[in-house]
Amino acid sequence: MLPPHDRSGGAPLDARTGLPVVAMIGGGQLARMTHQAAIALGQSLRVLATDPGESAALVAADVRLGDHRDLAALREVADGATVLTFDHEHVPTEHLAALEADGVRVAPDPAALVHAQDKLVLRHALARAGEPQPAWAEVTTDTGIADFAGATGWPIVLKPPRGGYDGRGVFVVDDLPEALALLAEHGRLLAEERVPMVRELAVQVARSPFGQVAVWPVVETVQRDGINTEVLAPAPGLDDATATAAQELAIRIAQRLGVVGLLAVELFQTADGVVVNELAMRPHNSGHWTIEGARTSQFEQHLRAVLDYPLGSTAMTAPVVVMANVLGGDAATEDWMGPSLDERLHHLMAHWPDVKLHWYGKGQRRGRKLGHVTALGDDLDEVRARAVAAARYLADGVVDAAFAFPEEH
Secondary structure, eight states: OOOOOOOTTTTOOTTTSSSOOEEEOOOSSHHHHHHHHHHHTTTOOOESSTTTTTTTTTTSEEEOOOTTTOOHHHHHHHHTOSSSEEEESSHHHHHHHHHHTTTTTTTOOOOHHHHHHBHHHHHHHHHHHTTTOEEEEOOOOOHHHHHHHHHSSSSSEOOOOOOOOOTTTTTOSHHHHHHHHHHHHSSSSEEOOEEEEEEEEEEEEEOOOTEEEEEEEEEEEEEEEEEEEEESSTTTTOOOHHHHHHHHHHHOOOOOHHEEEEEEEEEEETTTTEEEEOOOOSSOOGTTTHHHHHHSSSSHHHHHHHHHOOOOOBSSSSSSEEEEEEOOOGGSSSSOOOOOHHHHHHHHHOOOTSSEEEEOOOOOTTTTTEEEEEEEEEHHHHHHHHHHHHHHHHOOOOOOOGGOOOTTO
């Protein structure tokens, strides 16, 4: 048992339920799935969305419309909330500092969150702590880029320090003219060596203000065009020593930065171990598998953590879990002549009754994350084939030969 501690701090509670109020900045699918977890905890998540048609705004009862870059909108959604948290990291750091000065509890706080907002801040912090990361440099001049590439060799990776997600804002460049054009556009860049990686891994850890931590198994993330398409849990073939080292690395980062809530640590596995790629301080695509695949989902755990509740078990519910993202494909195009979305959902449920579907309620367009599916079982190849086939059918209306539908469907 954890020792008792004072959680109240005069924080406001919902007068109707006597329970805390969590406000989340952002109305995307992460807020939508956090709202679903909140319901079981007796809450209805308050959401700041930019549009009433956003994923979370379609389902949450308490929706405030406004821009996350507008301090007045942030103050309005935080008014009366027990804690303010995020479904993305794009809120200006200075606005979060102003909210803290107002007495709003922000989780994670701006001093921690800036490490997920600014890639150079993260690199400096990891260097001070002696944690493994790619060779890197801050470059602001033509000479700086030339010197860095001379030391590491081409190609190099260039990133604007702020912004970017799903591969956006990450540029693999092969020569100096291409690099100089990016520098002229952005003025300041993070330059990184192109890591000779074996694969990409991710670790998620939750940390409460009380200092309790809980970590899930290390997973493999499969990327296509910079977008995560599959997550394999646990990471297949990962030896125990490397898995433990990756989990301990994630815990050290969470504790050193004072993270409250979820921390996703994206890693490159190399022949010598793992190095840190980037951080996210919120629920993350690499953890969607936990909804069905772990005793406590990342969304429930994030709520527990920011509210300083005791954290839940991260044990897996099956030996193998695979999550596959549904990215807008042929079925999202205007000239689509195949089965409607409703028909595709019907066929999926009939043919794969054990595959769990999460549809985000978004307008369909090619390449957009529209939902995800999760499959569980004992055999990785079989579980992965089911998940990928189900996601592909939803996206493109394509039925893999191994999963042909019976005539009645």
